Amino acid sequence: MGSHPIAPDRPKILIATFGSLGDVNPFIGLAHALRSQGVDPIIATSEEYRDVVEGEGLDFKPVRPDLGEISSRLNMHKGEIATKMSQSKRFLFDQIIFPHLRDAYYDVLELTKDVDGVVTHCLAFGAKAAAEQRGLPVFNVFLSPMLLFSAYNPPLGTPAPFISARSPVAVGYNRLLLGVAEEAMTLLASPLRRFRKELGLPGLRGFELLVGAPRAAATIGMFSSLLMPPISKQIRSEIVVGHSFHDGSKTSEKPESSELPSDLLDFLNSGPEPIVFTLGSIVTIDRIDYFRDCAAAARALNRRAVLLVDQVDVDQLRQEMSSDVSVHGYIPHSPLFPRCSAVVHHGGMGSTAQALRAGKPQLVTPFCNDQFDIAHRLSRLGVARAMKADGVSVNQLTQNIELLLSSPGYSKCAKAVAEEIALEDGPTSAARLISDRLRGSCRK
Structure with a gap:
């Protein structure tokens, strides 16, 4: 040696x-x-x-x-x-x-x-x-x-x-x-x-x-x-x-919504805080039906939604969605998550960190590797609900998101955790x- x-x-x-x-x-x-x-x-x-x-x-x-x-x-x-x-x-x-x-x-x-x-x-x-x-x-x-x-x-x-x-x-x-x-x-x-x-x-x-x-x-x-x-x-x-909160945003350490694309910023400014649905950079590939189900769940709850999908699916989903849904490829999470009401994600550590820092309740639908473990840990913190991604349905998504948003405990825990995370x-x-x-x- x-x-x-x-x-x-x-x-x-x-x-x-x-x-x-x-x-x-x-x-x-x-x-x-x-x-x-x-x-x-x-x-x-x-x-x-x-x-x-x-x-x-x-x-x-x-x-x-x-x-x-x-x-x-x-x-x-x-x-x-x-x-x-x-x-x-x-x-x-x-x-x-x-x-x-x-x-x-x-x-x-x-x-x-x-x-x-x-x-x-x-x-x-x-x-x-x-x-x-x-x-x-x-x-x-x-x-x-x-x-x-x-x-x-x-x-x-x-x-x-x-x-x-x-x-x-x-x-x-x-x-x-x-x-x-x-x-x-x-x-x-x-x-x-x-x-x-x-x-x-x-x-x-x-x-x-x-x-x-x-x-x-x-x-x-x-x-x-x-x-x-x-x-x-x-x-x-x-x-x-x-x-580490770095996510490619120029202001990822102190996120500002001005970092967002103008069309997304216009959407966020035009109504109530939406639910953000994301599956990261790899899991999101070939998941167009999952995102269709997410949009349907948001619609059933009369909620607006932001879908962060694989880039190849953006045009197709934009054609299918109503004006209450904004569809994009990868968007840095740090300026976006503070502008949403909840985050539905796969349990990747990047999405997890940004949702914790934003102080938002989370629904985790893990697919592989450590994502199942992360889902358990977030549930233990009291900031999230978790459900298996396999066989997920519109009804399951709707029920879990409704419970997440209607139970004040999740938001209260998320805000408390965000105050501690901000010191890190x-x-x-x-x-x-x-x-x-x-x-x-x-x-x-």
């Missing part, structure tokens, strides 16, 4: 991430915060996000896997991939992450020749292995509380029957179940274990194999600690710093931590 030199006055750090826009935007926010701390960031991710990153005035380097390459290899378009992830718990690992371990490793190994540290998305296994091989300090960043699991903070909404840790008995039960799950994780991640062995890296098992970073300089949760059960906050060694600045807190530890480790 290599060793890193003494850091210059402005250390250079590589930020490696992959996934959807919700896996990129938080790290863009972190990159800006690092720059303000005197650290020069480089974002390394899929070629698909080059324009997004460079449009922020940040250095970009491509790292495989590229989403287009994955679509070609699997002979699936992105909507089919999203659907497959919702149907199979292993698909993300077996078909997307593990087949590209070697590609990501060699890409990042090349990019880390002259950097002083590496920030990694917690599932960027190839990047973490490359940083280990170089002997660089690694800052392992989690965007979701689900992967910081323990007996005190079990993953909820999964096939495994974990329970909320509210008593010693519950904690003991979860600990036993986690022991079984660790063995399953070791088998699931056997391609990663073999790859690390080929590289001569230390052997790992279970959860450490999947989400850990051996000898990490820091493990950081870039989400609100409010999503963690109170009992877990007393025993976790990770540092939970708060959400995840990227700045994380950047200070990374800067201090990076400079400290390089002085040793």
Whole structure:
């Protein structure tokens, strides 16, 4: 393994991430915060996000896997991939992450020749292995509380029957179940274990194999600690710093509605606050019928609606909808959500963070991955209702939205949580931590 030199006055750090826009935007926010701390960031991710990153005035380097390459290899378009992830718990690992371990490793190994540290998305296994091989300090960043699991903070909404840790008995039960799950994780991640062995890296098992970073300089949760059960906050060694609210809006830290397109702004100014329906940047693909049902539910409640749909569906839905529905492709959430009455979304962390900060009640319809866990956590906070996305109907949407808006408890909790969330600045807190530890480790 290599060793890193003494850091210059402005250390250079590589930020490696992959996934959807919700896996990129938080790290863009972190990159800006690092720059303000005197650290020069480089974002390394899929070629698909080059324009997004460079449009922020940040250095970009491509790292495989590229989403287009994955679509070609699997002979699936992105909507089919999203659907497959919702149907199979292993698909993300077996078909997307593990087949590209070697590609990501060699890409990042090349990019880390002259950097002083590496920030990694917690599932960027190839990047973490490359940083280990170089002997660089690694800052392992989690965007979701689900992967910081323990007996005190079990993953909820999964096939495994974990329970909320509210008593010693519950904690003991979860600990036993986690022991079984660790063995399953070791088998699931056997391609990663073999790859690390080929590289001569230390052997790992279970959860450490999947989400850990051996000898990490820091493990950081870039989400609100409010999503963690109170009992877990007393025993976790990770540092939970708060959400990153960056979403591409020029004013995402202090959102202003003037950032919105003029036609949407006119719509918002022309009547009562609408319900916003969104499924993020990936899940939204091939979901036109879902959005039709959402519009029908809003109409049944005599409510106005904003639909944030896949760009290819915008024209079709605009032709179908009445004047009480405004249809758009991706719109930054930070200036929009404060102007709505409620947010109906899939449970992605980006949408979750913006809805929490806006102080709006939420209906969560999770489709895949950690979205089910997020739905449970938001329900536990008292700010949201949750329902399964599979087989969702107009009647179910209507009933749940009506309960959400007619029960004052949801709005009251949402406003209380928003007051606490407003005090958080995840990227700045994380950047200070990374800067201090990076400079400290390089002085040793």
